[in-house]
Amino acid sequence: MVIQVRALDNRFGTHVVHEDLDLDVYRGEILGVVGGSGTGKSVLLRSIVGLRRPSSGEVRLLGQNLLALPEKERVLLERRMGVLFQKGALFSSLTVTENIELALIEQAGLSRTDASYLASVKLALVGLPAKAAALYPSELSGGMIKRAALARALALDPDVLFLDEPTAGLDPIAAAAFDRLLLTLRDALNLTVFLVTHDLDTLYSSCDRVAVLAHKKVLVADRLAVVAATDDAWVQDYFHGPRGRAASQAAELARKE
Numbered sequence: 001m002v003i004q005v006r007a008l009d010n011r012f013g014t015h016v017v018h019e020d021l022d023l024d025v026y027r028g029e030i031l032g033v034v035g036g037s038g039t040g041k042s043v044l045l046r047s048i049v050g051l052r053r054p055s056s057g058e059v060r061l062l063g064q065n066l067l068a069l070p071e072k073e074r075v076l077l078e079r080r081m082g083v084l085f086q087k088g089a090l091f092s093s094l095t096v097t098e099n100i101e102l103a104l105i106e107q108a109g110l111s112r113t114d115a116s117y118l119a120s121v122k123l124a125l126v127g128l129p130a131k132a133a134a135l136y137p138s139e140l141s142g143g144m145i146k147r148a149a150l151a152r153a154l155a156l157d158p159d160v161l162f163l164d165e166p167t168a169g170l171d172p173i174a175a176a177a178f179d180r181l182l183l184t185l186r187d188a189l190n191l192t193v194f195l196v197t198h199d200l201d202t203l204y205s206s207c208d209r210v211a212v213l214a215h216k217k218v219l220v221a222d223r224l225a226v227v228a229a230t231d232d233a234w235v236q237d238y239f240h241g242p243r244g245r246a247a248s249q250a251a252e253l254a255r256k257e
């Protein structure tokens with residue numbers, strides 16, 4: 001088990017976002033996390049990566065409770081996860097390669113020469129052309145920015161990757177390419193992936209299991225077919241509305257090709 005969440009409560013004043021929430025994430029899987037707006041997907045992600053101390057409950061990441069660890073061990077555990085946030089993924093004043101070098105120098109203490117070499121390896125890994133390395137984020141397309149941010153999240157060879165809506169704002173072709181890249185990287189690097197998304201195509205093409213957040217809990221976490229058959233109004237609307245049907249049909253066609 002890579003992530004184990006037990007009896008998690010998160011509240012902001014009187015606003016209860018999570019209550020008695022449980023979730024397991026298994027080694028090597030891509031788990032898609034979905035739910036209506038405001039159901040607490042980002043708050044859950046932040047609680048798991050240690051950016052937010054839950055109101056109560058426990059989160060274990062790779063068997064350890066991040067927030068209970070002494071500083072040194074906490075830093076070591078943090079290095080084993082990569083995070084790609086939806087916004088602010090890259091420093092705008094640094095080039096793509098400098099963004100990745102910075103993570104390697106600051107967090108792993110690498111020399112500039114080693115960091116520079118490794119940064120070029122990571123950029124190739126995510127399919128960015130060498131010429132992108134010297135560009136600033138403002139000079140990149142949306143798809144390239146996501147890839148560069150992914151290269152930075154992978155800089156320290158994490159075991160677990162957290163992604164917050166990675167395909168939001170991408171055109172369908174760039175989004176599909178990103179989904180394929182994710183599958184390739186998971187297989188090549190043996191990653192476990194926690195993926196918050198609204199993108200039905202991503203769920204159908206890339207996720208092994210899907211967790212639905214509703215009613216302050218994980219309503220269901222299972223294979224897509226089981227999740228889509230869950231008796232819940234939001235689930236039925238989401239998976240069987242026009243967009244859900246289109247994504248399902250596209251996935252079916254892709255399987256036959």
Ligand SMILES: Nc1ncnc2c1ncn2[C@@H]1O[C@H](COP(=O)(O)OP(=O)(O)OP(=O)(O)O)[C@@H](O)[C@H]1O
Nearest residue numbers: 012015017035036037038039040041042043044198
């Ligand atoms: N720092 C905070 N202070 C107060 N309330 C917060 C804070 N962070 C999140 N919330 C509230 O918690 C709830 C869940 O927020 P969260 O961003 O996790 O939702 P989400 O499921 O990721 O939504 P979306 O799909 O719209 O991104 C929201 O009602 C939000 O207003």
